[in-house]
Amino acid sequence: MNPSDAQHAPSLATQSDSSVPYNLHHAMLDDRKAQASAAYALRFGEPGFLDATKLYIEQVYDGYTAEDQSVWRELYERQEPHLAEHASKIWLSGARAIGLTADRIPNLASINANLRPLTGWQSRAVGGFIAARPFFACLARREFPTTVVLRPRRCMDYLPEPDIFHDVFGHVPLHADPAFADFLQEYGSAALIADTLETERLARLFWFTVEFGLIRESGELKVYGAGLISSPGESRHCLTSHEVERRPFNLEEVCETKFEIDHYQPTLFVLESFEQLRDAMRSYANTVRAAHGSNAPKSGAILRSGAIA
Numbered sequence: 001m002n003p004s005d006a007q008h009a010p011s012l013a014t015q016s017d018s019s020v021p022y023n024l025h026h027a028m029l030d031d032r033k034a035q036a037s038a039a040y041a042l043r044f045g046e047p048g049f050l051d052a053t054k055l056y057i058e059q060v061y062d063g064y065t066a067e068d069q070s071v072w073r074e075l076y077e078r079q080e081p082h083l084a085e086h087a088s089k090i091w092l093s094g095a096r097a098i099g100l101t102a103d104r105i106p107n108l109a110s111i112n113a114n115l116r117p118l119t120g121w122q123s124r125a126v127g128g129f130i131a132a133r134p135f136f137a138c139l140a141r142r143e144f145p146t147t148v149v150l151r152p153r154r155c156m157d158y159l160p161e162p163d164i165f166h167d168v169f170g171h172v173p174l175h176a177d178p179a180f181a182d183f184l185q186e187y188g189s190a191a192l193i194a195d196t197l198e199t200e201r202l203a204r205l206f207w208f209t210v211e212f213g214l215i216r217e218s219g220e221l222k223v224y225g226a227g228l229i230s231s232p233g234e235s236r237h238c239l240t241s242h243e244v245e246r247r248p249f250n251l252e253e254v255c256e257t258k259f260e261i262d263h264y265q266p267t268l269f270v271l272e273s274f275e276q277l278r279d280a281m282r283s284y285a286n287t288v289r290a291a292h293g294s295n296a297p298k299s300g301a302i303l304r305s306g307a308i309a
Contacts, residue, residue, distance in 0.1 A: 139188025
Protein backbone atom coordinates (compact mmCIF):
# COMPACT_ATOMS: atom_id res chain seq x y z
CA MET A 1 0.00 0.00 0.00
CA ASN A 2 0.97 3.61 -0.39
CA PRO A 3 1.96 4.74 3.13
CA SER A 4 0.21 8.07 2.65
CA ASP A 5 -3.10 6.25 2.25
CA ALA A 6 -3.58 6.39 6.02
CA GLN A 7 -3.44 10.15 6.13
CA HIS A 8 -7.14 10.87 6.52
CA ALA A 9 -8.19 7.90 8.67
CA PRO A 10 -9.59 9.94 11.57
CA SER A 11 -8.11 7.92 14.43
CA LEU A 12 -4.69 8.21 12.78
CA ALA A 13 -4.76 11.89 11.82
CA THR A 14 -1.88 13.78 13.43
CA GLN A 15 0.25 16.77 12.73
CA SER A 16 2.96 16.17 10.18
CA ASP A 17 6.24 15.15 11.79
CA SER A 18 8.87 17.67 10.70
CA SER A 19 11.58 15.17 11.64
CA VAL A 20 10.67 12.91 8.73
CA PRO A 21 13.59 13.33 6.30
CA TYR A 22 11.62 13.88 3.13
CA ASN A 23 12.51 17.59 2.83
CA LEU A 24 9.47 18.52 0.78
CA HIS A 25 9.86 21.98 -0.66
CA HIS A 26 7.07 24.36 0.34
CA ALA A 27 7.25 27.11 -2.27
CA MET A 28 3.57 26.51 -3.07
CA LEU A 29 2.53 27.71 0.38
CA ASP A 30 3.36 30.46 2.83
CA ASP A 31 5.23 28.68 5.63
CA ARG A 32 4.36 31.35 8.20
CA LYS A 33 0.64 31.06 7.48
CA ALA A 34 0.88 27.29 7.38
CA GLN A 35 2.49 27.25 10.82
CA ALA A 36 -0.22 29.55 12.18
CA SER A 37 -2.89 27.29 10.69
CA ALA A 38 -1.28 24.20 12.22
CA ALA A 39 -1.12 25.86 15.63
CA TYR A 40 -4.80 26.82 15.37
CA ALA A 41 -5.72 23.26 14.39
CA LEU A 42 -4.00 21.89 17.51
CA ARG A 43 -6.33 23.98 19.70
CA PHE A 44 -9.43 23.55 17.56
CA GLY A 45 -12.53 22.98 19.66
CA GLU A 46 -11.36 25.08 22.61
CA PRO A 47 -13.22 28.31 23.40
CA GLY A 48 -12.20 30.88 20.81
CA PHE A 49 -10.86 28.21 18.45
CA LEU A 50 -13.97 27.17 16.53
CA ASP A 51 -13.53 28.98 13.21
CA ALA A 52 -12.84 26.35 10.55
CA THR A 53 -11.83 28.98 8.00
CA LYS A 54 -8.68 29.69 10.03
CA LEU A 55 -7.46 26.19 9.24
CA TYR A 56 -6.94 27.11 5.60
CA ILE A 57 -4.06 28.66 3.71
CA GLU A 58 -3.54 29.78 0.12
CA GLN A 59 -2.16 27.63 -2.66
CA VAL A 60 0.74 29.60 -4.17
CA TYR A 61 0.52 28.07 -7.63
CA ASP A 62 3.61 29.81 -9.00
CA GLY A 63 5.63 27.94 -6.38
CA TYR A 64 5.38 24.68 -8.27
CA THR A 65 8.51 23.96 -10.30
CA ALA A 66 8.85 22.33 -13.70
CA GLU A 67 10.04 19.22 -11.83
CA ASP A 68 6.83 19.25 -9.74
CA GLN A 69 4.76 19.40 -12.90
CA SER A 70 6.75 16.51 -14.36
CA VAL A 71 6.23 14.38 -11.24
CA TRP A 72 2.47 15.09 -11.29
CA ARG A 73 2.31 14.08 -14.96
CA GLU A 74 4.14 10.80 -14.31
CA LEU A 75 1.98 9.96 -11.30
CA TYR A 76 -1.17 10.66 -13.29
CA GLU A 77 -0.13 8.86 -16.47
CA ARG A 78 0.96 5.66 -14.77
CA GLN A 79 -2.51 5.29 -13.20
CA GLU A 80 -4.69 6.62 -16.01
CA PRO A 81 -4.77 3.52 -18.29
CA HIS A 82 -5.59 1.16 -15.42
CA LEU A 83 -8.24 3.42 -13.92
CA ALA A 84 -9.91 4.00 -17.27
CA GLU A 85 -10.89 0.33 -17.14
CA HIS A 86 -11.06 -0.44 -13.44
CA ALA A 87 -12.13 2.72 -11.58
CA SER A 88 -15.74 3.49 -10.73
CA LYS A 89 -17.57 5.32 -13.49
CA ILE A 90 -18.51 7.88 -10.82
CA TRP A 91 -14.83 8.61 -10.12
CA LEU A 92 -14.07 8.81 -13.84
CA SER A 93 -16.94 11.21 -14.56
CA GLY A 94 -16.00 13.26 -11.49
CA ALA A 95 -12.40 13.59 -12.65
CA ARG A 96 -13.65 14.95 -15.97
CA ALA A 97 -16.20 17.22 -14.31
CA ILE A 98 -13.65 18.96 -12.05
CA GLY A 99 -11.13 19.38 -14.87
CA LEU A 100 -8.47 16.97 -13.65
CA THR A 101 -5.72 16.48 -16.26
CA ALA A 102 -2.26 14.99 -16.53
CA ASP A 103 -0.62 18.09 -17.96
CA ARG A 104 -0.71 20.28 -14.86
CA ILE A 105 -0.97 20.16 -11.07
CA PRO A 106 -4.51 21.14 -10.08
CA ASN A 107 -5.16 24.77 -9.26
CA LEU A 108 -7.68 24.54 -6.42
CA ALA A 109 -9.45 27.71 -7.52
CA SER A 110 -10.16 26.12 -10.91
CA ILE A 111 -11.16 22.80 -9.35
CA ASN A 112 -13.61 24.58 -7.05
CA ALA A 113 -15.08 26.64 -9.87
CA ASN A 114 -16.09 23.35 -11.48
CA LEU A 115 -16.94 21.44 -8.31
CA ARG A 116 -18.98 23.84 -6.21
CA PRO A 117 -21.89 24.27 -8.68
CA LEU A 118 -22.28 20.47 -8.78
CA THR A 119 -22.49 19.60 -5.07
CA GLY A 120 -21.47 22.61 -2.99
CA TRP A 121 -18.13 21.01 -2.09
CA GLN A 122 -14.78 22.80 -2.16
CA SER A 123 -11.15 21.78 -1.75
CA ARG A 124 -9.46 24.06 0.77
CA ALA A 125 -5.69 24.26 0.99
CA VAL A 126 -3.91 23.12 4.16
CA GLY A 127 -0.22 22.67 4.93
CA GLY A 128 -0.39 18.97 5.90
CA PHE A 129 -2.06 16.72 8.44
CA ILE A 130 -4.78 18.14 10.63
CA ALA A 131 -6.21 16.33 13.63
CA ALA A 132 -9.54 14.53 13.70
CA ARG A 133 -11.86 17.19 15.13
CA PRO A 134 -10.92 20.04 12.76
CA PHE A 135 -10.97 17.55 9.88
CA PHE A 136 -14.54 16.56 10.78
CA ALA A 137 -15.51 20.23 11.06
CA CYS A 138 -14.29 20.85 7.53
CA LEU A 139 -16.27 17.91 6.14
CA ALA A 140 -19.41 19.12 7.90
CA ARG A 141 -19.03 22.39 5.95
CA ARG A 142 -18.58 20.57 2.62
CA GLU A 143 -14.93 21.56 2.57
CA PHE A 144 -12.15 19.05 2.05
CA PRO A 145 -8.76 19.84 3.66
CA THR A 146 -6.38 19.51 0.74
CA THR A 147 -2.60 19.33 1.04
CA VAL A 148 -0.91 21.45 -1.62
CA VAL A 149 2.66 20.11 -1.39
CA LEU A 150 3.67 17.40 -3.88
CA ARG A 151 5.93 14.43 -3.25
CA PRO A 152 9.40 14.59 -4.86
CA ARG A 153 10.40 12.10 -7.53
CA ARG A 154 12.47 10.02 -5.10
CA CYS A 155 9.31 9.48 -3.02
CA MET A 156 6.84 8.72 -5.80
CA ASP A 157 6.09 5.30 -4.28
CA TYR A 158 6.63 6.10 -0.62
CA LEU A 159 5.49 9.19 1.24
CA PRO A 160 4.16 8.86 4.83
CA GLU A 161 2.36 12.20 4.72
CA PRO A 162 -0.38 13.72 2.58
CA ASP A 163 0.22 15.43 -0.73
CA ILE A 164 -1.87 16.96 -3.51
CA PHE A 165 -1.77 13.83 -5.65
CA HIS A 166 -3.45 11.67 -3.05
CA ASP A 167 -5.84 14.39 -1.93
CA VAL A 168 -7.02 15.77 -5.28
CA PHE A 169 -6.45 12.85 -7.66
CA GLY A 170 -7.56 10.28 -5.11
CA HIS A 171 -10.39 11.97 -3.23
CA VAL A 172 -11.88 14.97 -4.96
CA PRO A 173 -13.47 13.45 -8.11
CA LEU A 174 -16.04 11.66 -5.94
CA HIS A 175 -17.04 14.98 -4.36
CA ALA A 176 -18.73 15.79 -7.68
CA ASP A 177 -21.26 12.99 -7.13
CA PRO A 178 -24.37 14.10 -5.19
CA ALA A 179 -24.81 10.85 -3.28
CA PHE A 180 -21.18 10.57 -2.22
CA ALA A 181 -21.09 14.31 -1.44
CA ASP A 182 -24.05 13.93 0.90
CA PHE A 183 -22.49 10.88 2.54
CA LEU A 184 -19.22 12.67 3.26
CA GLN A 185 -20.87 15.72 4.80
CA GLU A 186 -23.17 13.49 6.85
CA TYR A 187 -20.08 11.63 8.03
CA GLY A 188 -18.35 14.84 9.11
CA SER A 189 -21.33 16.23 11.01
CA ALA A 190 -21.81 12.95 12.89
CA ALA A 191 -18.12 12.41 13.62
CA LEU A 192 -17.85 15.95 14.95
CA ILE A 193 -20.10 15.09 17.91
CA ALA A 194 -19.17 11.44 18.33
CA ASP A 195 -17.66 10.06 21.52
CA THR A 196 -14.40 8.10 21.57
CA LEU A 197 -15.98 4.72 20.81
CA GLU A 198 -18.09 6.14 17.99
CA THR A 199 -15.06 7.94 16.54
CA GLU A 200 -13.14 4.67 16.36
CA ARG A 201 -16.06 3.01 14.58
CA LEU A 202 -16.31 5.92 12.17
CA ALA A 203 -12.56 5.72 11.50
CA ARG A 204 -13.10 2.16 10.31
CA LEU A 205 -15.97 3.27 8.11
CA PHE A 206 -13.78 5.96 6.54
CA TRP A 207 -10.97 3.49 5.99
CA PHE A 208 -13.07 0.83 4.27
CA THR A 209 -15.02 3.29 2.10
CA VAL A 210 -13.37 6.65 1.44
CA GLU A 211 -9.85 5.19 1.43
CA PHE A 212 -10.23 1.52 0.44
CA GLY A 213 -13.70 1.05 -1.00
CA LEU A 214 -14.84 -1.13 -3.88
CA ILE A 215 -18.13 -0.85 -5.76
CA ARG A 216 -19.98 -3.18 -8.12
CA GLU A 217 -21.03 -1.54 -11.39
CA SER A 218 -22.77 -3.50 -14.17
CA GLY A 219 -21.69 -6.70 -12.46
CA GLU A 220 -17.99 -5.79 -12.31
CA LEU A 221 -15.84 -4.78 -9.35
CA LYS A 222 -14.43 -1.26 -9.55
CA VAL A 223 -12.17 0.78 -7.26
CA TYR A 224 -13.23 4.10 -5.77
CA GLY A 225 -11.37 4.54 -2.46
CA ALA A 226 -8.60 7.14 -2.68
CA GLY A 227 -6.01 4.76 -1.24
CA LEU A 228 -6.71 2.36 -4.11
CA ILE A 229 -7.13 5.01 -6.80
CA SER A 230 -3.72 6.56 -6.05
CA SER A 231 -1.80 3.28 -5.56
CA PRO A 232 -0.53 1.48 -8.71
CA GLY A 233 0.12 -1.70 -6.77
CA GLU A 234 -2.93 -2.06 -4.58
CA SER A 235 -5.40 -0.82 -7.20
CA ARG A 236 -4.50 -3.98 -9.12
CA HIS A 237 -3.97 -6.35 -6.19
CA CYS A 238 -7.39 -5.59 -4.67
CA LEU A 239 -9.20 -6.73 -7.83
CA THR A 240 -7.18 -9.80 -8.77
CA SER A 241 -5.59 -11.37 -5.67
CA HIS A 242 -7.04 -14.50 -4.12
CA GLU A 243 -5.67 -13.23 -0.80
CA VAL A 244 -8.29 -10.46 -0.63
CA GLU A 245 -11.67 -11.20 0.94
CA ARG A 246 -14.31 -8.98 -0.69
CA ARG A 247 -17.39 -8.74 1.51
CA PRO A 248 -20.76 -7.13 0.74
CA PHE A 249 -21.01 -3.72 2.38
CA ASN A 250 -22.78 -3.71 5.73
CA LEU A 251 -22.23 -0.61 7.83
CA GLU A 252 -22.33 -2.37 11.17
CA GLU A 253 -19.85 -5.01 10.04
CA VAL A 254 -17.55 -2.36 8.56
CA CYS A 255 -17.57 -0.38 11.82
CA GLU A 256 -16.57 -3.51 13.76
CA THR A 257 -13.74 -4.54 11.41
CA LYS A 258 -10.24 -3.53 12.48
CA PHE A 259 -7.59 -2.57 9.96
CA GLU A 260 -3.80 -2.36 9.73
CA ILE A 261 -1.95 0.25 7.70
CA ASP A 262 1.41 -1.35 6.88
CA HIS A 263 0.41 -3.85 4.18
CA TYR A 264 -2.13 -4.47 1.44
CA GLN A 265 -5.62 -4.82 2.86
CA PRO A 266 -6.76 -8.47 3.24
CA THR A 267 -10.43 -7.50 3.65
CA LEU A 268 -12.41 -5.02 1.57
CA PHE A 269 -16.10 -4.14 1.35
CA VAL A 270 -18.13 -3.84 -1.84
CA LEU A 271 -20.89 -1.26 -2.32
CA GLU A 272 -23.76 -1.73 -4.72
CA SER A 273 -24.17 2.04 -5.11
CA PHE A 274 -23.18 5.31 -3.46
CA GLU A 275 -26.83 5.79 -2.56
CA GLN A 276 -26.47 2.69 -0.39
CA LEU A 277 -23.53 4.31 1.40
CA ARG A 278 -25.32 7.65 1.80
CA ASP A 279 -28.48 6.10 3.19
CA ALA A 280 -26.59 3.88 5.64
CA MET A 281 -24.60 6.89 6.86
CA ARG A 282 -27.74 8.99 7.32
CA SER A 283 -29.27 6.30 9.50
CA TYR A 284 -26.11 5.95 11.57
CA ALA A 285 -25.71 9.73 11.87
CA ASN A 286 -29.25 10.11 13.17
CA THR A 287 -28.46 7.49 15.82
CA VAL A 288 -25.37 9.45 16.87
CA ARG A 289 -27.35 12.71 17.02
CA ALA A 290 -30.10 11.10 19.07
CA ALA A 291 -27.50 9.89 21.58
CA HIS A 292 -26.04 13.39 21.93
CA GLY A 293 -29.18 15.47 22.24
CA SER A 294 -30.91 18.18 20.27
CA ASN A 295 -27.88 20.48 19.98
CA ALA A 296 -26.21 18.23 17.41
CA PRO A 297 -26.04 19.44 13.79
CA LYS A 298 -29.16 18.42 11.85
CA SER A 299 -29.02 15.89 9.05
CA GLY A 300 -28.19 17.42 5.68
CA ALA A 301 -27.50 20.91 7.06
CA ILE A 302 -24.62 22.75 5.43
CA LEU A 303 -22.71 24.83 7.97
CA ARG A 304 -21.89 27.95 5.97
CA SER A 305 -20.75 30.35 8.69
CA GLY A 306 -17.17 30.59 9.88
CA ALA A 307 -17.88 29.11 13.31
CA ILE A 308 -19.07 25.52 13.53
CA ALA A 309 -22.01 24.21 15.52
